[in-house]
Amino acid sequence: MSILEIFILALIQGFTEFLPISSSAHLILPSQILGWKDQGLAFDIAVHLGTLLAVVIYFRKEVFSLLGAWGGSFAGTHNSESRLAWWILIGSMPAALFGYLAKDFIELYLRSAWVIAGTTIVFGLLLWWVDVKAKQVKGEYELTLSNALFIGFAQALALIPGTSRSGITMTAGLMLGMTRESAARYSFLLSIPIIIMSGGYTALGFLDDGVVVNWSELGYGAILSFVSAYVCITFFLKVISKMGMLPFVIYRLLLGAGLIAFLTL
Template identity: 60%
Template sequence: MTLFEIIILAIIQGLTEFLPISSSAHLILPSEVFGWNNQGMAYDVAVHVGSLLAVMIYFRQDIGRLVVAWLGQGFSRQQSADSKLAWWVILATIPAVIFGFLLKDFIEEYARSALVIAITTIVFGLLLWYADKKANLSKNITQITWKNALVIGIAQAIAIIPGTSRSGITMTAGLMLGLNRESAARFSFLLSIPVILGAGLLATLDLLDSPAAIDWYALLFGAVFSFVSAYACIYLFLAWISKIGMLPFVIYRLVLGVALLLFVLL
């Protein structure tokens, strides 16, 4: 890849990992539309490391509080709000692990196309609009139940299909369950930590078995620009989401989806 492609793809990864517009779709599209070379496993690991560091640093206090509460009260009868939330993050991660293990090869072979991305971008964009417009939006993150967590976790598992958007579908599920926008977003971001970590570890294992040469400068630039864009994205999204709602992202998804359909069909 050229330096321009390295930086652009890293910024795309950092921004779209946490916005409800699908990071996998945007990372696949440059090769589909512009004919860019595939970024490769090593680069995927680097940009995911950047995104992971961004969300962990931003939520460092939350993570520390949840870990301490889980270790101290997670196995007792008297659960605190934080220990329960830690359990709900774990519970909601399980469906993604199962779906990913069972369907990864099938999705890689049959679903990574511009047509699939176009359809899922539009369909799940409309679903996000419906959830944001019709949902109750009255519950905060401490009011999540294990049933809510399981539903959000199953929704997250569906995001293995490119174009769905992991953050988008988990926020959609959270809104439909009555969470306010900020709480739906915060729970979605907390859920991203084990998912990104797991994906990064799997990609690292694949990388260790690969004989391909590694461009360390590409990895460094990718990780740094992914980190910066992801951190800025999380900060601004949480600051603005209660005010602007999901409509701007819905409009973007619909425009992108229609443009992709035209690109594929014409």
């Protein structure tokens, strides 16, 4: 890959992983619109590692606290943090299961610009409607098991390119009455297990193939995606309560409409 491709793809991954606009769609589109070669599994793993490090470092206090509380739950010590840790793990299971079972089908039939255009518009409108109607009174520590499963099954929908993992989980959280900020925080924390699982699964396939990689490309990609993801998380959490989801909805509608226009010309 050229330096320009590495730069653009890594920034796309970092900025779009945690914004409700779909990172998978933005990573697929350059190859379909600009004719770029697929970046390959190794680069995907590298940029996802960068975004994983960004969210873990940003939420380092919460992560250590949740892990400690989760470990204590095996000794019979339960509190709001141990419950939240379990909800995050349980909420990750639907996407992991459906991803494993439907991976080939998704790769074969759903990674197209037409699908991305449709899901970008449909789930963008759903996000707008929920954001307007949501009560926004609940924090992430007030979630129940059924709430965690609901958000978890919503996260599984993000396997369809264009849906947006963060977008659909925030939408589900708002449906349950969460505030924008708490829905965003929970969505970001929920990303940690799924990025680890999907990245680990992809890495195993990559190692089995025995492909020779360019380590400098991977290093640049990981660093750039880390920096852009950290900036994105910081910015998003500071402004989302006041700004709302409308700017991202407008972006999704424009992107979807632009894709349809491009495909029909």
